[in-house]
Amino acid sequence: MTIMLDPLVTAETWAREGRSVAIATVMETWGSAPRPAGSHLVIDGEGNFEGSVSGGCVEGAVITEALDVITSGAPKMLDFGVADETAWRVGLSCGGRIRVYVEKLN
Template structure:
């Protein structure tokens, strides 16, 4: 094994990508209720080209978060996203586990 724990840390990835000149957003799980695949504090890092590392939920929720992150990178306006079984978008994005998550997405400058 040649890598270290830090090679897999999305925050370290974000720092490396920023130092390399990439435009980057970070998504952070702020709150969870009920059954949620990732705990609060989990991160997903996204660059302008749609490359990503980490996880905030898994499945289609991450696709929706990545799409929103690209908008955040473009306009610089942070967003609070919520996905949950009570939300009609929950089934569309694949969060049918009975839980809810709130994800904060911000551009890193």
């Protein structure tokens, strides 16, 4: 068996333990995005997380949004990129842009 960490397996395990879970997914990328479409970051209600949607540039912001999504139950689409500094405090230093979908696991 592989010992590679798998965010989707972690999400299922956490949910079965009764923890609240949000799943963030890279849905679109432009330019030099560090993680391809389909990459996941999973977050629990206490801010524990596994996986990645960038090279560590925007994970902090995604986790904050994920906690909102867990509370509200409503999914969100987040845009990150160097051009979006007014909309988001964090950006991608590599110059790419990514769109991240955050949803609650029900």
